[in-house]
Amino acid sequence: xxxxxxxxxxxxxxxxxxxxxxxxxxxxxxxxxxxxxxxxxxxxxxxxxxxxxxxxxxxxxxxxxxxxxxxxxxxxxxxxxxxxxxxxxxxxxxxxxxxxxxxxxxxxxxxxxxxxxxxxxxxxxxxxxxxxxxxxxxxxxxxxxxxxxxxxxxxxxxxxxxxxxxxxxxxxxxxxxxxxxxxxxxxxxxxxxxxxxxxxxxxxxxxxxxxxxxxxxxxxxxxxxxxxxxxxxxxxxxxxxxxxxxxxxxxxxxxxxxxxxxxxxxxxxxxxxxxxxxxxxxxxxxxxxxxxxxxxxxxxxxxxxxxxxxxxxxxxxxxxxxxxxxxxxxxxxxxxxxxx
Numbered sequence: 001x002x003x004x005x006x007x008x009x010x011x012x013x014x015x016x017x018x019x020x021x022x023x024x025x026x027x028x029x030x031x032x033x034x035x036x037x038x039x040x041x042x043x044x045x046x047x048x049x050x051x052x053x054x055x056x057x058x059x060x061x062x063x064x065x066x067x068x069x070x071x072x073x074x075x076x077x078x079x080x081x082x083x084x085x086x087x088x089x090x091x092x093x094x095x096x097x098x099x100x101x102x103x104x105x106x107x108x109x110x111x112x113x114x115x116x117x118x119x120x121x122x123x124x125x126x127x128x129x130x131x132x133x134x135x136x137x138x139x140x141x142x143x144x145x146x147x148x149x150x151x152x153x154x155x156x157x158x159x160x161x162x163x164x165x166x167x168x169x170x171x172x173x174x175x176x177x178x179x180x181x182x183x184x185x186x187x188x189x190x191x192x193x194x195x196x197x198x199x200x201x202x203x204x205x206x207x208x209x210x211x212x213x214x215x216x217x218x219x220x221x222x223x224x225x226x227x228x229x230x231x232x233x234x235x236x237x238x239x240x241x242x243x244x245x246x247x248x249x250x251x252x253x254x255x256x257x258x259x260x261x262x263x264x265x266x267x268x269x270x271x272x273x274x275x276x277x278x279x280x281x282x283x284x285x286x287x288x289x290x291x292x293x294x295x296x297x298x299x300x301x302x303x304x305x306x307x308x309x310x311x312x313x314x315x316x317x318x319x320x321x322x323x324x325x326x327x328x329x330x331x332x333x334x335x336x337x338x339x340x
Contacts, residue, residue, distance in 0.1 A: 001027045002317050005081040007055065007074060007096055009033040009040060011302055012110055013087035015275060017050055019306040020085070023333045026313065029081050032074040035059055036066050044068045053077040055088075078103050083313055086110065093117060097136065106134075108312045110305065111141030115200070124311025124330070125246075126152045126201050128323035131315030142301040143167055143220055144197045145308055146279040150224065150297055151198065153244045154237060155205065159229030165209035167192055168221040170259075170301060186213040194222075219259035220299040223285075225292050232293040234286045241281050241295075245327075245337030246307060248280045256282065262298050275303035277334055307334055 002025065006017045009031045020028045030051030033040055036059075043050065044066070051071040054060060063070055071077075078084060078099055083106040086093040090112035097117060100107040108122075115121050118138035122131045126148050131137050140148060147165065154160055171181050188211040195209035226232070241247045250256035256265070267274040277300075285296035310330040313319070320326040331337055 001025065002313060002319060003027050003029050003080060003082045004313060005029045005053075005077045005084045006031045007077075007084055007086045008088035008092070009037070009043070009052075010087060010089075012305065013085075014039055015273075015303050015306050016085045016087055016309055018272065019310055019334065020313075021050075023310060023313075023330070025319065025329070026310075030071055030077050032077050036062050036068055040068060041066070051077075075099060075103075078105055081105060083107065083317060085309060085313075086113075100136075106316045107136055108309060108316065109136070109138040110309075111139055111144065113138055121197070121200055122308070122312050122315070123148050123152075123201050124308040124315075124327050125149060125323070128311060128315055128326060129321075131312055132321060133318050134316050137312045137316055139305050139309055139312060140197055140201065141194065142304050143169065143222065143299055144194045144201075145305050146220075146297060146299040147194055147222055147224070148198055148201055149244070149246055149279055150241070150281065150295070151202065151205065151226065153240050153247065154226060154228070154232060154293070155202070157240050158232050158236060160205050160226050161229055162206040162227040163195075163198070164225045165192070165195055165207070166223045167194060167209060167211040168223075169211055169213050170216045170218065170220055171213045172217055174217045174302075181213060181215040184215065187211070188213070216259070218263040218300075220301055221259060221296060222299060223294065223296045225289065225294045227292050231288075231291050234288055234293070237286050237293050237295060238283060241286075242340070245331045245340075246278050247297075248276075248278045248339060249283055250280045251283045253284070256280070259298055262300065266300070273302070276300040277303050277307050277336055279304060307331065307336065310334070 032053040034056040055074040118136040119134040192209040192211040195207040280298040
């Protein structure tokens with residue numbers, strides 16, 4: 001049983017902890033954080049299902065005053081783990097890396113860290129083999145994770161030469177107060193980092209993209225124009241997407257009108273926090289344009305990277321060397337593909 005710890009119990013860290021807890025071949029040692037945040041207070045109110053470790057022992061008194069039990073320090077947790085999933089704020093993971101190296105532990109970083117923090121820039125479907133046995137892996141961002149899922153899906157079946165993307169990006173997560181737009185859209189300089197990141201993971205594909213920040217909090221939407229090595233028809237693309245366990249094909253005709261429809265559907269399913277691990281592609285958005293194929297996908301930014309992080313554990317710990325078997329294990333434990 002692989003022992004896993006989660007450093008940082010925020011938006012991603014909470015979901016990583018839940019994801020690990022669902023894996024029958026992994027054991028969650030605990031989670032670590034610096035302060036009694038709302039997420040930590042909720043953890044206490046739920047009966048402390050996960051052991052809690054202090055990333056900053058100087059804050060111990062704040063936890064004591066709230067009667068929040070702790071099991072030790074971040075260093076204590078690290079020593080008990082085989083691999084740590086670092087979901088701390090951007091830049092903190094690079095500092096934590098010194099501790100992971102000190103105890104010769106493996107670590108997986110989220111997309112906010114610089115690529116230089118890791119041995120491999122990782123995606124479970126697109127380059128699983130490159131992560132095998134490596135000490136430090138870094139995940140792609142939420143947008144890049146979902147984008148690569150869809151492009152890799154088409155590429156492995158039909159071959160993709162080039163993609164051009166437009167990202168309609170939510171500006172902040174629900175509950176964030178530190179930034180936002182009001183009655184405005186904001187355009188980033190092209191090419192977007194997601195297009196550049198895709199080329200890093202899949203160097204045989206040329207990519208470019210534009211990103212637009214929007215004043216919403218639930219999900220990103222990406223439109224993709226892809227050029228195949230041969231013409232890809234709508235029927236071919238639809239068949240490919242329907243075969244993928246991390247892609248849900250939805251229809252406008254059924255009431256899936258946009259990002260909010262998917263968020264509400266996840267809540268109606270009873271998914272914790274209204275999360276979806278899968279991306280969604282709108283069937284009516286799949287259109288042929290000359291020799292190109294175009295489609296639109298929804299990215300549930302808070303949970304979409306969780307499956308690929310579980311894949312990363314399997315790769316770096318060499319739990320499974322076969323890519324398809326590895327992602328299938330992750331999918332099984334997370335309940336992905338059950339809607340088919």
